Amino acid sequence: MSLPHALTGLSEIAGDYDILLCDIWGVIHNGRESWPEACDALTRFNRAGGHVVLISNSPRPTPGVVTQLDALKVPRESWKAVVTSGDATRAELAKRAPGPAWIIGPDRDWPLYEGLGLETVDSASDAAFISVTGPVDDEVETPEDYRDRLAEGAARDLELICANPDRVVQRGDKLIYCGGSLADLYESLGGRVTMAGKPFGPIYELALSEAETLLGRPADRSRVLCIGDGVVTDVLGANRQALDCLFIAQGIHGDAARGADGRLDPAKAADLLKAETTYARYAALDLAW
Structure with a gap:
């Protein structure tokens, strides 16, 4: 090369x-x-x-x-x-409205869902699909904190829409986990993942x-x-x-x-x-x- x-x-x-x-x-x-x-x-x-x-x-x-x-x-x-x-993911989410969707991510990412008419639930057991923007608390959580809950979604063959394909980003002098790391885990559990970002x-x-x-x-x-x-x-x-x-x-x-x-x-x-x-x-x- x-x-x-x-x-x-x-x-x-x-x-x-x-x-x-x-x-x-x-x-x-x-x-x-x-x-x-x-x-x-x-x-x-x-x-x-x-x-x-x-x-x-x-x-x-x-x-x-x-x-x-x-x-x-x-x-x-x-x-x-x-x-x-x-921006790109909103089109994917709109296709799947009203869901219901199990949404994983911090409150600051909720503008992603505004105006899409999505119903939300709190777990994979009641969801039609999963939407992930990142860990809820990216300062302390890792993908492993979600393994058991995501495994249930994979077992039900739920599609996971990942709105942030990045695995990690640098925040100051610290690397933090992003949505892509959760998507990687979901795929390793046999789940289906769709992404619209880079x-x-x-x-x-x-x-x-x-x-x-x-x-x-x-x-x-x-x-x-x-x-x-x-x-x-x-x-x-x-x-x-x-x-x-x-x-x-x-x-x-x-x-x-x-x-x-x-x-x-x-x-x-x-x-x-x-x-x-x-x-x-x-x-x-x-x-x-």
Whole structure:
């Protein structure tokens, strides 16, 4: 497998692309603070005539994510549109209304269900399907806390809709479990899982539709660059869509791709990608201009 080309900054390749489909968590913030250099890189791309579409596996629809971006002081000038897994998942949930659904996730994710007419129940025994956004308390819970309850759903052959395919994200200096980790457990128990976020097609269809609205014409896919730190979400999704990818190799991977000189080691980055049979054209430790 070819090594990714190590970038010192986005400016090296910015002229080759009209559209950036850029991940949020792990690339421009860590859930506690935003990173000025990453935000500046996106702002510069927009000012040069490009179009940044933020593409997130957040289970919340776009308005909730925009509120979070504002709170973390991510400049509005650094993006032109936001598309979330929640946006893409609402269409899947609407097909299955009124359910009833057994819903797993924190209260902050309830905007996902607003206006869909879903009935809810408290366990798999009374549900027509399961909807997961993540652990109820992601500061302390792990997927194992849900094993027995999810096993009942798998035994009943209930479909699980996962609104956040991420396995983990970085919150400050801590990794926390996300919906994808519960979906993995459910599949290991023999359950059926449906996801619309990265790396699956529906979220990319939405993101490219937003990009084409900004462009005012159909997108040239050879001039679309995906940016992200998740190998099995961002990179795999780009590969499945046949889009170029800039792999942000620090993010959730810590120093795994850092060489002895403190810089990106392309071979170590390639090892992270190869473990999931993925490829990225470019790699960098962090997003910068």
